[in-house]
Amino acid sequence: MALPPGKPEVISREMVRPSTATPDRHRIHHLSFFDQLFPSIYVPLLYFYLNHETRNSIAADVVRDNKTRVLKLSLSEALSTYYPLAGRMGDDDPLTVHCNDEGALFLQARTNSELHAALNHPDAGVRDEFRKLLFPDDLCYKSTSCSRPLAVQVTSFECGGIALGICVSHKFLDMFSFCSFISYWAAIAAASSLGHSNIKLHPLEFTLATLYPPFDLPPPVNKTVVKKPRKDVRYVVNRFVFGASSIAKLKAIVGIGRVENPTRVELVLALLCSCAISAASSSKGRGVVLIQAVNLRRRMMSPPPPARSVGNLSSVFAMSIADDMVEDLALFVSMLRRAKTGYFSSCAAESVGINRFLDFIMKTVKEYRDASKEEEAAAAKVYPCSSWCGFPLYEADFGWGKPVWVTAADFDEATDMVLLDTRDGHGIEAVVSLEEHEMAALLRDQKLLAFARINPVVDPVIIR
Structure with missing residues (x-):
């Protein structure tokens, strides 16, 4: 199936690390009983945003670059609070996260398509194929074993609108925690755009493993709640x-x-x-x-x-x-x-x-x-x-x-x-x-x- 003109092209990829180093007392994060049961797959969500500022092509480039810069800097600050998302799973212990500040994958992509043209293409199949290209490294629902808990792709459209593709490991967050993270990240970015510096955040708790310690279960426990793909279907x-x-x-x-x-x-x-x-x-x-x-x-x-x-x-x-x-x-x-x-x-x-x-x-x-x-x-x-x-x-x-x-x-x-x-x-x-x-x-x-x-x-x- 042919894609519409303007196939997204990745123009940069980097690791975004926490803006402040994770303290030694938080360097090891233990997963809970509920984390233990959930699979090592990415939960992928896609956000589309309009450009409300300008339609001038030169100014739109400035708007796109500024949005990407704000997203990157605010993500770095958010990771200082949600530090396990910048860490890596332990090789020797699948229930331990090494909060080593290696960072989250951040991709920047561009397309010469207009946002409305991409979303409202008359062929639904073309629209679906285009959306898949807005996620980082085709990570949708893929295993996060030996990989990063968080990956982000920011795709800028010709009109100045953007698509924000986010893949976060279900091993780390449920939808409640995912939304809390996105809300915090967005609040930091919005405050930066308005020239504010202080973000009020209720204290977070990374203590579920203390309340609900993991069970001693035979590996691989994460396959208990995920169906194996059938290659013949x-x-x-x-x-x-x-x-x-x-x-x-x-x-x-x-x-x-x-x-x-x-x-x-x-x-x-x-x-x-x-x-x-x-x-x-x-x-x-x-x-x-x-x-x-x-x-x-x-x-x-x-x-x-x-x-x-x-x-x-x-x-x-x-x-x-x-x-x-x-x-x-x-x-x-x-x-x-x-x-x-x-x-x-x-x-x-x-x-x-x-x-x-x-x-x-x-x-x-x-x-x-x-x-x-x-x-x-x-x-x-x-x-x-x-x-x-x-x-x-x-x-x-x-x-x-x-x-x-x-x-x-x-x-x-x-x-x-x-x-x-x-x-x-x-x-x-x-x-x-x-x-x-x-x-x-x-x-x-x-x-x-x-x-x-x-x-x-x-x-x-x-x-x-």
Whole structure:
């Protein structure tokens, strides 16, 4: 597939190190039990920003250079606080991070494309291929073993707009911690643009390993929550966007009496999963399991973690999907709510003792591992899902306004679903990866097409 003119070209690459050296007392960072369970893959997000300053070509060059300089200097300062992101995993101990200030990878790229032309190209496939080039070194969802925990690519467009591709290791941060880091980095950059020097930051805690020490588990533990890519299967990724009006219609269909105030995520996830299952002829006669990632920070945990804890405080729960749920959306939403409520109730009950709580979490992770093994043996079909809705992704203002669009990278190596907020905060964008023949059937499903737009362009009125 031919790319549009203006393929991004990397013009510089360097390591950005913390602006101040990490003190000796922080040189070793221990990973927690939850860090231990999460995979060594990058979580990739892409932020698009408009140029609100000038359209003059010479002045636009100055604007681009200034933005890159501000991003680089502010990242250096942010890494002084988030120092593990500038370190490296220990070769001898996979649960230890050497905070040696080696730094984060920082790439600068340029394209002679206009931002609106790149995002609104009439061919969705071309748009997708172009977006992949906006991430550093094709690191999306790749292993971070023996690599850097953080990589950034800043791509400048002809119009002065920029794309900020960020890949951070899931071994270090969950989405809460990721957003905290981005917010801090953005605050430093914005203050620099305004000529301010002091940034108020609530004290961070890098002490989760003390509260939740790692278990003695046989290696490689990080494979317990990641599905192995199948080389014999081609996967296809599409974006499904559900606007606020579509979600309101789904809510009306589910009915007020059957599920009390269903959430956007419950409605969209139930519809997507039911349609994906219907599209998968290979799932006939096999068990079907939904695996959903969950945020534990707001749940009852004893002792409670510090509010500003950095690291992973997330887990997963498994839910078996019966045939009648696929045909009845209200039933699917009801069972999803029941499974989620039951999981969190168990978390609260087991959190009275740290060992009981961690044993319970290990049990849920084992359910995921067992389901994945059954899928490899063709005995089950597994649908993993992560929801990043509700996180302040669109609040990242580096001094030139909030992003016009935030999206995830395409993950075309396994079945996967990632849900994000739309820009207005009321809709949901779902990035879905399925086997090629399943995706083809899904794109013909009128039940889904009645509510979702497939690979829509970003609002041209907004980005012109």
